[in-house]
Amino acid sequence: MSEERKGPRWGRWVAIALLGAAGWGIIRSGGHLPDQPSATASPSSAGATAGSSPAASAPGAKPTKAASGRYDPADYAEPVRRFAAEAGVNPQLVMAILYNESYKPHDPDLERAWQRSKPDASFGIANMHRAAFDDTKPGRPFASRQWEELPDDRDLAIQAAAWHLHDLAAQLPAHPAAPLTGDELLALGYNAGAGNMLAFARGVKVGSQAQSYLDRLHDNWEKSGPAVK
Known part of the structure; x- marks a missing residue:
């Protein structure tokens, strides 16, 4: 699930890229704090080039270097279908969330530089x-994997995103009071946390940040x- 974005998004990434160009080799790791309920929401095949089919990820497999820079989530349709079926969630929802989360360059070194x-x-x-990854993985096919491997x-x-959506779905009431679909509530849960999702399901008004995420989901839903x- 993505951290809250304030101010120009790309300007900050450009700054990170420039810093990385100056000292790329020293940036490799760092800590992470638990997901924030008000944050914009918050797991895949590496080494794929544009237009290629990503390789399957086996439990315990050693990850390879992911493609750098911007990418098209549609290139990952096969693992989206496979892991959505594994977790019992809507593959269109998983794909729409990937589109929502594609606002920044998903280069492993850039991600680690930003996280530092x-x-x-x-x-x-x-x-x-x-926190979301560690809460999701117990008992799952990727239980032996680490959050640091995601980039x-x-x-x-x-796979982790699909199972996280599965866990969120298990918390939804059978008959939400809100005029929102189940997939919309799950997307809001992925974005803003389970507590906020349940509040929205009870009819609490969706705030501006969550509404912005929902609007982008609607924009990305058709494709x-x-x-x-």
Whole structure:
């Protein structure tokens, strides 16, 4: 799930890129704080080039270097379908969330550089925070994997995101009071946390930041359907 974005997004990434160009080799790791309920939301195949089919991620497999820079989430339709089916969630929802979370360059070195300057940052193409990943993985096929692997393994990022949505769905009431679909509530839960999702399900008004995420989800929904067919 992605951290809250304030001010110009790309300006901060450009600054990180410039810093990285000056001292790329020294940036490799850092901590991470738990997901913030008001934050914009927060797991995949590495090494794929544009237009290629990402390789499957096996439990315990050593991740390879992910493609750098911007990417098209539609290139990852196969793992989205596979892991959505594994977790029992809507593949179109998973794909739409990947589109929502594609606002920043998903280069492993850039992500780690950004996380070094902002310890509560998220990792991977699904922008997942450490706490969400660690809460999701027990008993799952990726239980032996680590949050630090997300920037390098895009299959792992998608798999963890799908199972996180599964866990959020298990918390939803059978008959929400809000005029929102189940997928909309799950997207808001992915973005703003389970507590806020349940509040929205009870009819609490969606705030401006969560509404912005929901608006982007609506914008990305139409192209996400054909992408996972």
